[in-house]
Amino acid sequence: MYHFYNIYKALAIFTAVASFVIPGKFFLWPELHQSICALLAIILFSLKKNKVIKIDFFFYFILFFISFIFINHIFLKIQFHSYFIVGCLYLIFSFFAYSIGKDERLNIILETSSIILIFVTSISFIIQVYQLYGWSEDYGLIMNHYDHNQPGRPYANIAQPNILASIYIFSSVILFWSYVEGLIKKHYIITYTLFLIIGIAITYSRTAYLSLILIVLISFFQKNKFQKIYFSFILTACLLTHLAFQKTSDTSRNLTENLNNGRFDIWKMSFEAFLNSPWVGYGFNESGRAHFQVIENSEFKNIFTAQAHNIFIDFILWFGLPIGLTLSIALIFYFYKILIGSKGKGYLPFLVLLPFAVHSLLEYPLYYANTLMFFSIFIGVASRFYIANFFKSTISIKIFFLILISTFLFSAYFAYECLKMESGLLNQKMYFSRIKGVEKTKTDKFFLADLPKSHIEIIGIRKNEELKENDIKKIKEILHYIVVPRYYWVLLEFYKKTNNQEDFDYWLIKGSALLPLQQSRELRQHYAPEKE
Template structure:
């Protein structure tokens, strides 16, 4: 009887985990101030259930010693906050939580596989979920391509002249996920869970979906994957015939070449021809150049985790690049900007060694498939920031754990169930706390945006909500409700600088500039106007420095004075 109860509980946890992970990839909600918050919250709750399944299934949790280095990395943001490199506790806290989530995902994958015994079963579940979500995502992308998605509650809003992105709201993100879907399809075909006809049909649909995104990152991955697959399968028998692999590549090239013509002919969403896509939109190169200059300016300790925007602002007057960013669009550069050269290089060397150890275990179809998925995300990370999203970061960590379980002689540290159970309880409490805080911040952000636009009469009763962890978002809202005025203290001006440089939007920089001008720091104020011009292509006259218009966002303070 107890056995049936245990199996029942395990299945319930697995179903909940699968559904929440599906939601993390399919939710259409993308709202300020944290665009991917809904998806990431779903991903974290899915992995809280995975941790629960792990603790439920395994009495003694084993932690490979090499993974403890991740906990050392997790401590860096807090040290940067203590030493003043990171301005706001929330930035350090969020960085640490994501690293710890990755660590827990790795450990869960490692222990659930039970030294590789359960690997095929886990891979079947994982690849089935990914294939289902990617198939649904292609359907949504097709709806967007045919301009039928707007006004539909289940689909993300689709701007005119955009490339289809399903509910990821970013075409390259969709492309990477669909690549993971194709890799999942390959695995299910290899394991004879799908026949040739169904696999071919689904494969063509997924390839068409990737072509719809017009993602150049997928071009790079396709080339790398073909080389990787042909190389690793020379000694490993597979069901996939090289002729069929070449045929699918041919279809992909055909779709990429013909889609712009077809779209234009039947008047569907905007698509660009291959030559134009290959030779335009290369702003990243200038951005990378700018970030290399930023690293030269602060080589030892960097600018702090989640503070790439600070590096950009402090470098813009020397090397202007249009458009502000919170990422370098290259994971290696991110690490160097966040940490400085010594620590950044140490982390990069560790990660290379980490990946090399995984590569050495690529001796079966499971590991080859797993490394292919990791490779898709890592190649994407060389051009954008998929690892910033929990719905990519946590699955990648879990897959790494599955690969590590193939190693039979791994040195591990053991934790008993009482310790791991306590950690799970703490994680659940933190999750609930952060979720509640974010809901408060999200509602307050919506109100603040109405206040700034002077819409309605409702306004906040204080500058910002009282939250403990998400302090960076709290201070962002406080800035929107801070009126530049005379006789501001040095402490107030320093705070304005910190938050304006953390989120260097044109309104934030203008507010800081006005505060400087009203407090007799005209030269510095004019520098902020130059930053606005360089970052946002918006040239403002010096007169705006003294034009502080009345706003509903200041009503809370005026009411308090009365």
């Protein structure tokens, strides 16, 4: 039995590491196989549990969250169910990850987490170096693509640089906590931290520096001198390393470059979208659809608008003001309780959550199952350090296996939905290309498939911005399978300025034929009044 436990524990560690280090190359979405590995790791870690699972405030938070998703989904009559299914699964697995953190012995959690994070950060650091110096081009099967000829931020095989930086900072807190608990010697933690510092510095993550500043400030309110020195050293060394790279590398990036980086514009768009639907929102994970409603009037170009880049704004966009505000207040209250309760541990239970919490206010790291896994486990750990007598109870472990079986059924339906969407997109492309015998597919059900990438990138072009041939090519590709009124105006204006009469006439005829009657008439009246 002990031998079997070691085997599945090793397998759980392997899948947890894989959820961070395998490259994002799956066709449905890049991090799909990373998410599958993270969920599998949670299942494996959950196998060694007691016969009952303790439930408390966090369980009810998850339960109400899922209920809100379900009610919202039904009320808004959302056609595509995959967001609903994946969201519920993530939240359910988040609770089981939380249960692992709450019930397992602290030294085992810290020891296992340290092993996983040492592997993850070591492999990620090596890949970062390969990406930075252009060596990754020869290892495309095991490394994400990175253009080393342009000023950028190597991010290994993690979804994006800011998430990798948050993982590095999270690892530094875990390693320090392991040292405090006597699980690792001081000279080991100092040596390994040097690699973490370089890794953080070359991501050029402002989010990471904000997290480090807060960690340093909070550390000064406790008595452990080494903790104050350790985190202050990391912050100072990261800044100095960043400056060194900036001076010596041709492809480095200035920390203050693009300081706004579109976030304030996205929040402004979110506010405008909120005003259009303040009470019921747009549905779970539908921030992209909310932004799409107001993007015609937007003055910025940014492709990352599938989320609001702030978890509280996302809550309000998804569910409307009453429910969104309720969830936000509940989450703030929970973190406040953790902060107060963790004082006796040098605030470490709170500090370990801080990188992901800060990141959630500027982006959406919990969108990814691997970061959600660690975040949920250590919320469970942190909840031990404050007394929460309300709502305590237990549920049978059999429910876990029932959910496990349901997971595979839901996953099968999710795959069916994705295939149906792909089929619908193909059908729509053929319809708008005027292929006979093809039935039109409902546009609003499928047009968001390309929204987070090429679609938003084009439709978000500034109104007075000069278009390039590549932009025109993308617009024409999109118009092959979906009617976007503004695109026809953009194309006609471009061909009019470049004196390309042939393409101008072609797209005027096509726009007149495909646009709704009123919009078609406006297009003809503007560009060809003599023919109207």
